[in-house]
Amino acid sequence: QSVLTQPPSASGTPGQRVTISCSGSSSNIGSNYVYWYQQLPGTAPKLLIYRNNQRPSGVPDRFSGSKSGTSASLAISGLRSEDEADYYCAAWDDSLSGGVVFGGGTKLTVL
Amino acid sequence: EVQLVESGGGLVQPGGSLRLSCAASGFTFSSYEMNWVRQAPGKGLEWVSYISSSGSTIYYADSVKGRFTISRDNAKNSLYLQMNSLRAEDTAVYYCASSRLLGWFDPWGQGTLVTVSS
Numbered sequence: 001q002s003v004l005t006q007p008p009s010a011s012g013t014p015g016q017r018v019t020i021s022c023s024g025s026s027s028n029i030g031s032n033y034v035y036w037y038q039q040l041p042g043t044a045p046k047l048l049i050y051r052n053n054q055r056p057s058g059v060p061d062r063f064s065g066s067k068s069g070t071s072a073s074l075a076i077s078g079l080r081s082e083d084e085a086d087y088y089c090a091a092w093d094d095s096l097s098g099g100v101v102f103g104g105g106t107k108l109t110v111l
Numbered sequence: 112e113v114q115l116v117e118s119g120g121g122l123v124q125p126g127g128s129l130r131l132s133c134a135a136s137g138f139t140f141s142s143y144e145m146n147w148v149r150q151a152p153g154k155g156l157e158w159v160s161y162i163s164s165s166g167s168t169i170y171y172a173d174s175v176k177g178r179f180t181i182s183r184d185n186a187k188n189s190l191y192l193q194m195n196s197l198r199a200e201d202t203a204v205y206y207c208a209s210s211r212l213l214g215w216f217d218p219w220g221q222g223t224l225v226t227v228s229s
Contacts, residue, residue, distance in 0.1 A: 002155065032213070032214065033212065033214060033215075034214075035214050035215055035216070037156070037216070039156075044206055044219040044220065044221055044222055045148075045156065045206070045216070045219055046217075046218075046219070047215070047216060047217035047218075050212075050215050050217070051212075051215075056217065086155075088155065088156050090156075090158075090214050090216075091214050092213040092214045097173050098170060099158055099161075099170055099171075099172050099173070100146075100158035100161070100213060100214045101158070102155060102156045102157065102158065103155075104155050105155040105156070
């Protein structure tokens with residue numbers, strides 16, 4: 001199983017606000033930045049949020065990230081059909097084995 | 112336009128070797144850290160390896176340590192992944208991605224599929 005824990009699925013109707021959680025530990029989320037990636041069906045992942053809560057240019061402000069302690073969240077407001085995708089959180093892990101760890105991914109369905 | 116294009120994937124037998132390449136364009140390749148990230152069919156993302164801009168710092172995931180070797184040629188704007196002793200569980204789409212910090216992957220290439228099977 002993944003080092004970071006995400007719910008396997010989430011859903012919402014158009015216009016709704018949805019949040020996706022990402023739970024880790026003191027060696028990863030607790031001491032390092034969190035990143036969020038969006039993967040549309042059949043495409044490569046795309047950076048959505050960097051440094052916990054920063055949006056790259058071109059990412060709508062409907063997407064926001066937050067972090068508290070050893071957990072992080074991605075919020076999507078004003079849900080749109082094109083937001084239907086897989087979402088992954090990631091962080092560096094300071095443990096002995098180290099490396100970048102990902103969450104298992106959350107499949108977002110827009111009903 | 113910033114672009115990363117992977118190549119070198121294919122079908123290989125268990126125990127075999129393969130070398131992946133990633134050609135970069137549209138940015139100053141030598142200034143950026145680079146990574147390989149893979150995704151097994153129908154599964155999530157797994158970070159594989161990282162290399163600093165100069166190549167002096169390298170990290171590997173435990174799952175590939177001792178079998179895979181990351182390298183780069185800044186003069187050729189290229190990133191490589193030498194994969195030896197391949198196993199069925201290495202079957203995945205392999206993406207190259209640039210970074211500014213550990214965990215920050217942007218942009219990504221389109222990926223190249225590696226299938227390990229007899």
